[in-house]
Amino acid sequence: MKSDVLSMENISTVTIDYRQYLSTTEVAAIEHEVSIMETREAAGIEALKIIQEHRGWVSDDSLYAIADLLNMPEAELEGVATFYNLIYRQAVGQFVIHLCDSVACHLTGYEEIYQTIKSYLGIDYGQTTIDGKFTFLTNVCLGGCDKAPSMMVGKQHYQSLTPENVVEILADLAKQESEND
Numbered sequence: 759m760k761s762d763v764l765s766m767e768n769i770s771t772v773t774i775d776y777r778q779y780l781s782t783t784e785v786a787a788i789e790h791e792v793s794i795m796e797t798r799e800a801a802g803i804e805a806l807k808i809i810q811e812h813r814g815w816v817s818d819d820s821l822y823a824i825a826d827l828l829n830m831p832e833a834e835l836e837g838v839a840t841f842y843n844l845i846y847r848q849a850v851g852q853f854v855i856h857l858c859d860s861v862a863c864h865l866t867g868y869e870e871i872y873q874t875i876k877s878y879l880g881i882d883y884g885q886t887t888i889d890g891k892f893t894f895l896t897n898v899c900l901g902g903c904d905k906a907p908s909m910m911v912g913k914q915h916y917q918s919l920t921p922e923n924v925v926e927i928l929a930d931l932a933k934q935e936s937e938n939d
């Protein structure tokens with residue numbers, strides 16, 4: 759019972775002082791974005807991207823610290839983060855696979871690619887491999903319909919996927935060292 763009371767208190771009183779949580783590099787990068795926007799809140803999405811680039815994903819504490827820095831309500835920033843599907847609100851692997859599941863890809867072999875990735879990595883949508891290398895997510899149209907099926911890993915787009923070449927792509931990525939290694 760006591761833990762229920764404590765958790766409710768935590769929800770209602772969370773504030774993170776950005777000076778104690780964000781690095782000077784992160785703050786400088788965010789302030790640069792603020793300087794070219796009309797309001798501090800307008801830099802919200804760029805601030806989320808900056809933190810994700812540095813930390814891999816945006817934790818609750820990161821979000822609260824950004825909201826503090828931008829002097830905006832946490833709920834408003836959470837709304838921005840939720841709307842933008844490339845902001846990760848949970849820890850993800852070194853490589854995040856976004857497999858397109860929109861119409862053109864469905865008509866050109868999506869199911870086979872999905873099954874291949876799932877079985878090669880041993881994970882389904884929303885999961886991360888045990889070694890922390892890959893997270894598997896679905897995505898709406900990636901804009902590569904003329905060369906479907908498509909997927910995106912980081913900033914790299916892969917098109918005209920086949921069960922064979924998708925395995926090669928994953929094998930190549932698996933060999934890459936983590937930046938943190």
Ligand code: FES
Nearest residue numbers: 858860863902903
């Ligand atoms: S439908 Fe898959 S890239 Fe457009």
